[in-house]
Amino acid sequence: MQINISLSTLVQLMAATASLIAALVLTSYPSNIKDQKYAMRLLSLMFICLFCWIALDILSSIEKLNFSSSPIKLSFFSLVFMSFFVPLHYIHIIFLINKRLELLPILIHFAMPISIFTIGMINFNDPKIATLEATVMWLVYIQLLLYWFFELRTGLKILCLKKQKRLRIHKGWLKWVKFYIIILPFLFIPFFLFKVAGYSTQDAILIDIAESIVILSISLALFLRPDFLFGLIPLSFEQRKKTYLNPVINTNSRLNADQYKRLLEQITLYLDELKPHLEEHFSIEQMAKELKVSTKELENYFWEQEGLSFEEYINQQRIIYSQAIIQKGAISKLTLDILAKKSGFKNRIVFINCFKEFTGYNALDYISHFLKIPSNK
Incomplete structure (x- = not known):
């Protein structure tokens, strides 16, 4: 089946x-x-590397700008930017987890991209650069495969830290990571498949289209899921200490796994349907009475399953509710005081402090971000 080259260029x-x-x-x-x-x-x-990668691919595919009379190959330098892409995203995730970057790991991650760039500059006017391009192309696609495994391993590590209560993860950011890990293979799988089956010009067009769709999807994710910018929140030492050094628990009030599961379902349905936590004076006694369980069982549940006290858990749910209002764009019709009251807080000061504690971000900074991005409906 013949594919019009203009389709490839349009997607690019x-x-x-x-x-x-x-x-x-x-x-x-x-x-x-x-x-x-x-x-x-x-x-x-x-994203700049993604732009340069695709832009150079477009230029190299246009015959009148392909510099056919010169040995320079724009497609070679598109591979340079392609090789910078995955290390940058991986370092971005590592930075969010560790809150710092060390020089040696950075040099290791960028060793290959810098080497490819150096080779390109040294052989800038050498006709052999076309031969080098084939080898470099293999290296870059193998790099994509390796970093996909790195991303997958790191994603599993993040989930493990979350389970251990050592990391808070915004659900939107977690969805972004899952999406990125799922879509990244479509950058290298087509190349390997076509190489095994026998590479042709038609295959090159299909690969360009697949790569462009992936890049387009990754870029659009920034606008469709802007909340991924507010992602990983490592717990402070005091918070971790509070999580692990739980108060003495009455063993007679402990629940088994099935009871915990049923209680979770009860609490989720109770909060989602009735939203009692949006009342300022909502208490654990009220919840226990309406769910027909003891306050001790609820206290144990929140400490053992959530790593939080009842008050902290309720404030967390209130913050999640306020985030939903902000992300939908409804905040433009509310003052900060009204948002605080609407979310169940006594006043804006308490709201701002809780927002900072549970998200790691200033409430006004978070609001200003979403006011600039059209809401998804």
Whole structure:
């Protein structure tokens, strides 16, 4: 089946435009939180590399701009930016987890991209650069495969830390990581399949289309799921100590696994349907009475299953409710005081402090981010 080259170019142009806009949004996003700002700068660099990768591919595919009379190959330098893409995203995740970056790991991750760039510059006017390109292409696609395994391993590590109550993860950010891990293989699987089956010009067009769709999807995810910017929140030492050094628990009030599961379902349905936690004076006694369980059972459940006290858990649910209002764009019709009251807090001061505690971000900074992005409906 013949595929019109214009289809490939059109998809590439869309991907290049989306990745450039994503890079500009991340670069210009105002944030007073140092760690968040650095993380977004890393993501911005990643999207710039995606843009340069696709842009150079487009230029190299246009015959009149392909410099056929010159040995330079724009497609070779598109591979350079391609090789920077996955290390940048991986380092972005590592930075969010550790809140710091060390020089040696950075040099190791960027050793291959820098080497490819150096080879390209040394052989800038050498006709043999076309031969080198085939070898470099294999290396870059193998790099994509290896970093996919790195991302998968890190994703599992994040889930493990979450289970151990050592890391809070925003659900939107977790969905972004899952989406990224699922879609990344579509960058390298087509290449390996076509190489095994026998590579042709038609296959190259199909690979370009597949890569462009992946890049377009990754770029659009920034706008469809903007909450992934507010992602990993490592617990402080005091919070971890509080989580593990639980108060003395009355063993007679402990529940088995099935009872915990049923209680979780009860609590979830109770909060979702009646939303009693949005009342300022909501108490554990009220919840116990309406769920027909003892307060001790509820206290044990929250400590053992959530790693939080009842008050902390309820405030967390209130913050999640306020985040939903903000993300839908409804905040534009509310003042901060009304949002605090609507979410069940006594006043805006308590709301701002709880928001900072459970998300790691300033409430006004979070609100200003979502006010700039159209809500999804």
